[in-house]
Amino acid sequence: MTTGHSEVTKTSFQVSAEGGITLHARKWEPKQLEEDQKFLVVTHGACEHGGRYNDLLERAARQGWTAIAIDLRGHGQSTGNYVHVERFADYSQDLLSVLNYVEAPPESTVLIGCSMGGLVSIRTLQNHWKEHNCNPCKGLVLLSPLLGIKHPIEMWKKIVARGLSVTFPRTRFRSTIDLSLLSHDQELIESKRNDPRIRGAVTARWFWETRRAIEDAFRDVNCIQVPTLLLQSGADFVVDPLASKVWSNLINNCQTSEDSHQVHFRMLENWYHEILNEPQGPVVADAILKFGSNILDSNISDHSLSELPAAHQVAS
Numbered sequence: 001m002t003t004g005h006s007e008v009t010k011t012s013f014q015v016s017a018e019g020g021i022t023l024h025a026r027k028w029e030p031k032q033l034e035e036d037q038k039f040l041v042v043t044h045g046a047c048e049h050g051g052r053y054n055d056l057l058e059r060a061a062r063q064g065w066t067a068i069a070i071d072l073r074g075h076g077q078s079t080g081n082y083v084h085v086e087r088f089a090d091y092s093q094d095l096l097s098v099l100n101y102v103e104a105p106p107e108s109t110v111l112i113g114c115s116m117g118g119l120v121s122i123r124t125l126q127n128h129w130k131e132h133n134c135n136p137c138k139g140l141v142l143l144s145p146l147l148g149i150k151h152p153i154e155m156w157k158k159i160v161a162r163g164l165s166v167t168f169p170r171t172r173f174r175s176t177i178d179l180s181l182l183s184h185d186q187e188l189i190e191s192k193r194n195d196p197r198i199r200g201a202v203t204a205r206w207f208w209e210t211r212r213a214i215e216d217a218f219r220d221v222n223c224i225q226v227p228t229l230l231l232q233s234g235a236d237f238v239v240d241p242l243a244s245k246v247w248s249n250l251i252n253n254c255q256t257s258e259d260s261h262q263v264h265f266r267m268l269e270n271w272y273h274e275i276l277n278e279p280q281g282p283v284v285a286d287a288i289l290k291f292g293s294n295i296l297d298s299n300i301s302d303h304s305l306s307e308l309p310a311a312h313q314v315a316s
Contacts, residue, residue, distance in 0.1 A: 007031040008061040010054075017073065017097045018090065024077035025070040025098055026050060028061035038296055039104040040289075041137075042069040043095055045115030045146070046210075047083055047175060047199040049076025052192075053114075056276060056285050063289050070098045072120070076197050084170055084203040088213040092124040099136055109137040110292035115239060115273065116210070118145025123213050126223040139295035140228040141288050143275045144236055147214060148243025151177055169205035181237040183277040214243075221250045227264070229291050231284065234269035241267060264291075 009031055015023040040060045042053045050069030060067035072094050073080035085091060099109070113121030121140060128136050164171040179189050192198055228251075232244040248263040271278050276285060 006062070008058060010058075013101070015070075015097050015101045018093050019073075019080075019086075021073045021094070022079045023070055023073065023094055023098060024050075025068055026054070026057065027066065027068045027102075028054075028057040029066040030061055030064060033066070034064055037108060038065055038293075039102065039109040040065045040067045040112065040292060041095070041099060041104065041109065042067070042112045043091075043114065043117030043120050044069065044072065044075065045117050046202065046206075047075070048192075049197050051076060051197070052195075053276070055282075056112075059282070059285050060289055063293075065289070065292075066102075066104075068098065068102060070094065072117075075199070081170060081203070082199050083201065084206050085209055086169075086205065088120075088123065088209040089127065091120040092127060095120060095124050096128075096136065104137075106134070106136050107138050108296060110139040110141065110295060111137045112141045112143065112288065113145060114143045114276070116146045118142040119147065119210070119213055119217060121145075122147075122217045122224070125226065126217065126220040129223040129225055130220065135226050138226060139292055140224070140226050141291065142228065142230040142244075144233045144239050144241075144273050145230065145244060145247075146210070146239050147217060147247050148240030149214075149238075150236055150240040151238050164204035165208040169203060171204045172201040173204065173207070174201045177238060181272060183272050183274045184279060185277055188274075188277050218247060218250065221247065222254050224251050224263070227262070227295050229288065230263050230265045231275055231288075232265070232267050233271040233273050233275055233278075234267050235271060236273045238273040 007030070008028055010026065010028050012024065012026045015025060017023050042050060042056065044050050044052065049071045053069045057067040057069055071078040072091050074082045074084050111121045121142065122145065125135060125140065128134070179192055183189055230244055230248055232241050234241055245265060245267070248265040252262045268275065275281060
């Protein structure tokens with residue numbers, strides 16, 4: 001790991017968002033800020049929070065980034081009904097509220113979206129492009145983004161959830177995801193089990209708004225207009241790896257896409273869903289940060305994919 005900055009500072013802040021929501025965010029940055037400040041903004045997955053990305057934030061700060069991770073509404077230390085939205089676009093507004101608060105210039109900003117946070121980042125860029133014909137960032141990194149659901153959901157739950165999303169939208173359904181299938185690091189899995197800010201249920205409205213957002217992400221593929229690195233775990237029991245590959249191919253085959261706007265896709269065979277929390281996660285983190293730096297430096301030809309491990313071998 002490149003450690004250009006030995007001393008970093010960690011702070012937290014709150015941002016007012018639509019609907020009377022107060023968002024919590026944490027920030028890591030070098031004590032000596034460079035003249036050309038660069039921003040890395042991380043959006044977490046469903047039921048978790050930005051505090052689970054502190055290792056990445058610290059690593060980024062030591063490499064010169066101002067690194068920020070937010071808690072979306074209803075997650076972590078932010079206010080709101082937990083894991084519930086009236087519209088999926090509310091999450092995008094949360095992300096934009098934080099970007100505006102820290103005054104992150106688009107030309108100096110890279111977004112990282114993990115799982116549901118990947119879908120949030122995608123929809124944020126797509127809507128922003130449609131509405132303003134410009135981007136809120138210069139580069140995008142997606143880690144096992146929620147572009148298709150792999151975890152089996154009984155048909156009766158889907159039918160019931162659809163009706164309840166209108167009549168009783170805050171009706172909750174408990175997650176049945178096996179936490180041990182999120183990472184091969186069992187110590188990390190135990191820490192997640194014992195994290196009081198990890199939620200274990202979603203609402204009917206959240207479920208259907210998320211399904212619509214996935215459909216919209218495929219419909220608006222031509223609105224992704226920044227260089228994108230998509231890393232997908234091959235042994236993913238949460239999201240559908242094939243969906244990420246199809247989405248990437250749609251963008252790369254889109255006539256309006258230029259070479260610098262294509263998605264650079266890598267399937268990490270045998271990896272579980274939480275890529276950064278796998279044993280070789282730090283290697284991936286450094287590759288991501290190098291990708292981001294190359295994007296900001298307009299060095300589009302070097303995407304650091306050669307530094308990524310091809311697969312994670314499970315210990316017997």
